[in-house]
Amino acid sequence: MQIGRAGAPVSHISHAYPDRVEVRGRDLCGDLMGRVGFTEYVHLLLTGREPTEDQRFFLDLLLVAIAEHGMMPTNVAARMTLAADPGSLQGAVAAGILGAGPVVLGTSEECARLLEQAQRRVAAGEQAAAVAADVARETHAAGGKLPGFGHPVHRPVDPRTERILELADARGVAGPHVLLARCLRDGVADTWGKPLPMNVAMAIAAVMLDLGFAPSVVKAVPILARTAGLLAHLAEERERPLGFLLAAGAEGAIVYEPGAPDGSG
Structure with a gap:
């Protein structure tokens, strides 16, 4: 908790006065309404800064990509x-x-933290491909699943992921985290013995981290x-x-068997 000069807790987001509303140091009615779009406003609220053109573009893109499925x-x-x-x-x-x-x-938050941890190893001198291979092997050996890979519907690729990465390359924003995501895709294929689609959660995390967003925001x-x-x-x-149709469908699909869950009834 941050304490202000008067000894009271501090928030940097917004305050309402009798004659105005101030948001991140800007006048809501005089400076923001009619000038910024909602995506820009979301960025301002989350970070305290107005976005760059690439940040605005990709935040908008990612919101569209994940809104409905x-x-x-x-x-x-x-x-x-x-x-x-x-x-x-x-x-x-x-x-x-x-x-x-x-x-x-x-899952996108888990992907962001995974990429952040892996990138620390790369920044310390390891190769991205080697780090990704290690992460895949360790996860597989522990019997786990690597977040951001596999999808129950989209095979062999998640079309949303492909479009996000295509645009990240085209606009020059693909950086070390996108590289790590791609290396993880290769590491997963080698370790699991089959290619698994990189799903949209990993693409969202990788692009947002390369654009400077904190993992906690993803x-x-x-x-x-x-x-x-x-x-x-x-x-x-x-x-x-x-x-109610969905509920009835679920009820109709279940087979009732009396007794205890372990079969001892």
Whole structure:
């Protein structure tokens, strides 16, 4: 906690006065509204700085890339919540976002921390390919899965990843973290004995780190983006309800077997 000159806790984000709102030292109405777009504003809120053109471009690109992906668990949870409580739009959105963990949506943060740790070894003098091969071997030997690789739908490649990396190369922003991600892809293929697609979570993390974003900020992108997707699903849910159908489908797909989970009943 930072303490100000008066001995009180300090926030650097925003304050509302009787006649104005100040955000990151800028007048909301006089300086920001009508001048900056929402993506630029998000960058300002997160970092305290207005973005460079590349930061704005790729933040916008990544938000578009991850906002929607069909009937994912987050969207199903939100739809079923709204079906149960049609007046709780905010609760339904929250139900979807609560699922942003290490399996769905939250993987990009794990990818960022993995790349950050690997890059420290590269900065200390190791070769990126050797570091990536070590990480892949260690993960495989421990029986783990490397975040950012594999996808239940997209094979042999994740088209979102390919487009992100293509644009990163074209605009000259691909740096050491994108290089490490590509080396990890090779290391994974060698270690697992088969190519696994680099999924969009790894591409998001690599490009954001190369653009100077902190790893702690990376998870904000899928959360913010997927909120927009959730709102679209919930608008459709109100017009053409699917929530109870999804619940009934799950119920119908389950085979009931009485007894204890270990089979001893």
